[in-house]
Amino acid sequence: MQRFQGEEIMPKRLALQPDAIAMAQELITLFRTAAGGSREELSTQLQVLEGEDTDYRVKRGLAHALSTSFCTFEVRSPLDPAMLRQRVFAGSAQTVPSPQTSSHTLGQLANALSRELEREVSPEQIRAGLYADLPDNHILTQFDAPTPEALIHRYNLSQAQGVLYRASHVTITAHRNDPGEYKLLFRYMKLFGLMAYIEGDADHGFTLTIDGPASLFKPSTRYGLALAKMLPALLHVTRWHLTATLVPRSVSPYTPPLARFSLDDQCGLITHYPPGKPHDSMIEQAFHERWQRTKTEWRLEREVDLIPLPGSVMVPDFRLVHPDGRTFLFEIVGYWRPEYLRKKFSQVRRAARDDLILAVSERLNLEKAGVELRDLPARVVWFKDRIQPKAVLEVLEG
Structure with missing residues (x-):
């Protein structure tokens, strides 16, 4: 979610105001009560929460941050679902197909397979596990609930990260920092496989010119994600400035062919990356x-x-x-x-x-x-x- 101010792209942020904190807390409570249920049940509850509100996109963004960063979804099945389907389908092939009797046939096959497995798996477990590997049927097994403020910080950071998906190149200048901060930043860049040209030294500072996903012969979603992952690492540096040249999606005749995005150490974004392990290996x-x-x-x-x-x-x-x-x-x-x-x-x-x-x-x-x-x-x-x-x-x- 963003707007243009001339050629400058401005991602939408949430302020730590009571209404935003209340919205974040409502979503956190919903996820906490959804633990033990399926992803599909969670999605249904989120749709009900959105209702007809005009801020549904913000709620979806907060929910996405919770789902991808604070939740653990797992396949719950007594046996491998693919193996279960193979056994059940092989058995059903011996009967005459009929929509009216399919449920009865599945019950019979589940009972037969349960007896074959010496009752170690019940017929109900077989029926429940038949499609347990589909994403909608994954079970929310763990939810590490953040504070509402931490969720809003993660949302704001994600908004800035999303802008970098359309970058053709990014320039970062950093100076008067502790050498350990540079070292941590360069290690993260190496970890994410970014293509960068680096000039300078620790005494006078560094200028990093990084190729963006839009500069490649074929835009790469994976590389765009890697560039976005670099931003939380940059927030560990004390003094820095980032400028990015962007190729925006053509949404209207008024959209400029190229756009700019800038950030600096006063941006107020909060990183969730650890400050670095004592040792790399x-x-x-x-x-x-x-x-x-x-x-x-x-x-x-x-x-x-x-x-x-x-x-x-x-x-x-x-x-x-x-x-x-x-x-x-x-x-x-x-x-x-x-x-x-x-x-x-x-x-x-x-x-x-x-x-x-x-x-x-x-x-x-x-x-x-x-x-x-x-x-x-x-x-x-x-x-x-x-x-x-x-x-x-x-x-x-x-």
């Missing part, structure tokens, strides 16, 4: 724990400097700091995909850092990935299942 966590038990003057730090590269940035896993002022960056290379390995070692060469240590898994097939370690500027520590602090210390002191 079990290997990192185990190495950190072993280092803490190692008797050494070298201190292992989690938040590290970002290494700017032409059009990208490299984010090492740790920094090693000695009291005499020596520092090294430490990066773990344990991921096996050939594309990742080629990109990682290309970054290392482009960075040309002699204070970088790579922990490389011996289980990686570097030859198959087309990766060579000759003339690599970084030091290398090999490991199998775990990284030994002793091996890292030998490289440091060497």
